[in-house]
Each structure stands twice: as structure tokens, then as C-alpha cells.
Amino acid sequence: MPTDPIPRPTIYDVAQLAGVSKSLVSLVLRDAPHVSDVRREAVLAAIEELGYRPSPAASALASQRTRTVGVLIDDFHNPWFVELLAGLRSILDPAGYTASVADLQLEAASGRNPVDGFLAQHVDALVIAADPAEGTLDGVGAPIVVAGTREFGAAADAALVADVVAGDDALGARLATEHLIRLGHRSIGHLTGSSGPGAQRRRGYEEAMQAAGLDPLVFGERGGTSEADGYAAACALLDAHPGITGVVAANDVMAVGALAALRERGLTVPADVSVVGHDDSPLAAYRYLALTSVDGHSREVGAESARTLLARFEDPGMPPHRKLLEPSLVVRGSTAPPRA
């Protein structure tokens, strides 16, 4: 009403006239159950008397729950997230929730905050299965579960108020390294990357090496965690230590990069060099690769993350839930005792 100088009545005016809270007006506007007839009548009478019209935006807010959960994964190229998502869905679906998935690498490439899209969708909660930059989660009003990693990089502050469900990355890398040591390997290198889970896995490798009295050989600390990064780190490792007989990679795609570096040098897997991946992603199970890999039980991490979210919806005040799931090692064809 551009020509009408009288200000439009607001929801506060309705609440005041009806003698109820603003929230109760919202409840009536969205036809919520469990509002007494008396109070409903009072609100409707006040709305009529004031000629109040809820704005579309306010109504959208009032209808609240979209029953959608935003899931931020790291990179669609790295298939470790597939099982995590399946686990999430196994709990969210029966509860009537939809998962909306986005990829941190793509979002970051677009130059905007990777959770903005989710907030625009009015998601009820976020599952962060990635390691976003500092500040990314500032001001997010929805519940957050950090899934799959406990080291939360620069977003650690936000993690303080979030629930966390993770595989124990350090323990996983320790299992991988101890497997090679038990097979008889002494010269074992590690391919790492600059991510939060990468730091945990590096720590697990270093602990296992030190416990066995062996020197840690870490490469790739300044790089990423892609197949190309794994190839580059493995080349650096092999140039510096041509006699190594074991490689522990921070993830499966890096391990596949290492396979190429070894083959280029005429080294056979596992006869000359054993290789262990991490994540037990679909790649590791491909017969042609048959990677021994650390299973972080991503499906269970996903399912437990979803259960945590549902519990958080029920009881927003419950104390932060922190759970580390114990990983296990899946032994396939890429590891064997060193040549005698």
C-alpha cells in the first residue's frame, strides 16, 4: 500500500492485542496442533481487528521445518563419502528427512561460503563431512554434526558447539602401519596431505613407527589429498628413499597415485613394495586395484551422525555428543611380506 501512510501491523501488534507471545501467534498462523481453542480464537480475533497480513517471508519462516538435512562433503572425486551418505540416509529416510548433498571443492571454487546454499534451502541441520575454512560455520543457527573427522582444522571453534561422530583416523593409520611392520617391513613411507584427517592419520603412522623403533618418512605435507598429490608425494618418497618396501597412504586415491609412481620405477605391488590405502572406498575394492585399506566404518559413522541429529532435534539442549568409532583393516592384494 505505497500510498497508505499508516504502518502495517506486525506480528508483535497481534501478540500484544491477543495477550499472547509472538511464538503463539506463529503457531496459530501455521495451524500448529496443541494450541487451545481459547488462545487460537484470541489470536484470530486480533488478526482480524488489526487487518494483519503475514508477509510471505514470515510465513515461510513460520512453517519452519523443511525436513531437509544439508550434507557437505569434501570432493565428489573422492568416493569415501558414498558409504557415509548411505548410512545417513538409512536413518534419515525412515524419519522422513531428505539429504541434500554439496561438495566443498565445487562450492569453494564458486567463491561463496559453501553452506550458503544450504541456508537458502532452509535446511533443518547440517552434516559437515569435510574440512571447511575458518569462519565457514559462523552464525549457522541450525544444529551441526561434524561427521567423519574429529580434527576440524580451522573450523575448530564451531566444532566446540557441534556434535562429532568420527572414525578414529589416528588409530586407523596405526593399524595400517602395524600391519606392514608385522609383515616384516622396516622401511615404510607415508604419503600425507594438508587436511585435518590427514594430520590425524600422519600422527597414527608416526606413533606406530616410533613404537617399533623405526624412522618415520613423511612426504606430501604441503600438498592436497588427490590422486595427483599421491603420485607426486610417492615420487618424492621414492627419489629420497629408493629402498622403501612399504607405503602407507593417507587415503585410497593417493594410494592409486602411488601405484603409478611405483610402476614407473619398475616396482611391483606387492612383491617389491606393499601399499595400504585408507577409507576402504569403492576404489579399494575394485579387483584391479585390490587395495588393503583402513575401513573407518563410514556407513556407521553416517548412521550414528543421523541418530545424533534426530536426538538433537528432540532435545536441543542435550550436551555435545562426541563419538569415535574404531576402524578396522581390510587386507587385500596390495600388501605382502617383503622379499626375503
Next chain:
Amino acid sequence: MPTDPIPRPTIYDVAQLAGVSKSLVSLVLRDAPHVSDVRREAVLAAIEELGYRPSPAASALASQRTRTVGVLIDDFHNPWFVELLAGLRSILDPAGYTASVADLQLEAASGRNPVDGFLAQHVDALVIAADPAEGTLDGVGAPIVVAGTREFGAAADAALVADVVAGDDALGARLATEHLIRLGHRSIGHLTGSSGPGAQRRRGYEEAMQAAGLDPLVFGERGGTSEADGYAAACALLDAHPGITGVVAANDVMAVGALAALRERGLTVPADVSVVGHDDSPLAAYRYLALTSVDGHSREVGAESARTLLARFEDPGMPPHRKLLEPSLVVRGSTAPPRA
């Protein structure tokens, strides 16, 4: 107002009293620009006179655009979708749209219609980069772009009213097969699956073989298109035709399955047998696999799909847009002339 027997006025009542269309009432309710003051005044006066209150649901509908596009991909395990999504995003992001991604395999496993989640999110449009079951798209009111496949399986009826942007799958498989023929191969098998794109690719392979006077050898017609399916089809092919020297796979993951079947039989790639994939997915570029593969230009398919959607938003009445993009062959280390 449970005790009030007078029916609540509807948006139709408002439109009638104001002498305008229902759409114009919607426009006024969501404060849309480009409504003349005279008509806006008439609508607001009618709202006041009738005591009309938009329901929250109606308001949510009236506010309409969520600026979210639902993208249904086939299977997160098969990374061909990564580039398509990047292409979509390269156009949607600057236009202020968010992509919400779901996976047909996961959705189907949950037993519900795979697009229900998107409809619950009130997406503005759907991009279908998958081959959903018959009836899946029935009654979807939002614009649909079928991306990446022109053979639309059981959902073909819906495709009749949808825009389609696809790689030319048949031409792609023809390029792959002709590449092997040109290298000198005569005994070339094809690994297929039961999908829509699978049928197109099979046709391309068959056409190229027939044009060269060679017998098509097709395996896997009743199977899926996973790595395990590729392995099984390759085993069947090699059991029936142990002398083949070339394999054209319907996609890259099937090609990786074939690599394992060949290695198990002591056959070296490419010295004994050449293998071609399809999709030029991230897998194909891994140095360890180095698959010659058909590039369907998924990024451009994604970008063109997004441009089509934006054009469709501008002009809902525009005729269906059908575009087939020409694929190209990326030659890597998995193909070579047959042994002399």
C-alpha cells in the same frame, strides 16, 4: 477458527472482487515488482474487505522460487557425474541458484520416488542425469532438463515434455570402436548394461563393427553398469572368445572391471588386449589406469543444461530444447595396435 461456520475467503474470492487474475493476487502477496499501483491497490482493498488471510502453505507457494535446482544423478559410485555437476554449477552459481544433488541408487534403495525429496525442498527445476523408472517424473510441475542421456528408458513419456541436453552416446561408442579398428583390431568385444545410455552405446559399437564388416560380440546385456558388472561381462566375453584383442566398455568403471578379468587370464593391456572406456571420468585419468575413453563433454552438457533451465525460467512457453553434443576420444595408454 474451528467454531466459525463461515468459510474462509480464498485467493479466488480476492481475485474476483479486485477484478484481477489469481496470479496477480499472488504477485501482490509476495511484493513482486512490476505491478501497477492501481492494481496493487485494488488487490489490497479486496484483501481488507474480505478479511483474507493467506495460509502459510499458500504463502510459501506464493513466494515460489527457492532458487534451488534438484540434480538427480545415477550413482555416486560412478564418478562420471562430477564434471556434469561442475558444468551445471558454473552457470547456476552466478545466476544465484543452488544445486541439490541426490543419487538414484540410494533413493531407489529407500523405496520412495527419487524425486520426492526434491519436491519437498520446493526445487525450482529438476535436472535428471540418470535413467529413472517409469512414472518417476509423473506429475512433476517444475521444469525438467534431461541431461547426459537422450535415451530416457521407461521415463520416455516425461521426456517428451522435457528439455534434453546429451552427449551423443551412440557416436561416442562408434568413435571408440573405430579407433580400435583403425589400429588394426578385428576381434573386438563390447561390454554393455541394461541402461538407456548403454543401449545407445551398444548401437554405436554395432554400427561401427557392421560398417567394417566385423561381427559384433556383445556381453552383459542383462547386467548393470558397475565395476563388478564389467568384470562379469568381460569374463563371459573372454570365455566365449579367448582370441579377442579389443574391448569397448560401456563406461569407465566397467572398463576397470575388464582390466581385472584380463590380468587374471595373464593378458597384458595394451600389448595383448586394448581397452576403451566411456565417460572420461576421473578414473580414466588416473595414471595407473590411463584409460583411453570417450569424452562426452559432461561439463559442457552440464553448462548447456543450466543455460536451458535459465532460458526456460524466462520463457516457460519456449519449444522443447533438444541438443546432442558431439563427443571426442581421449587416447591414453590402454589402447595400441594388436601384436603383429
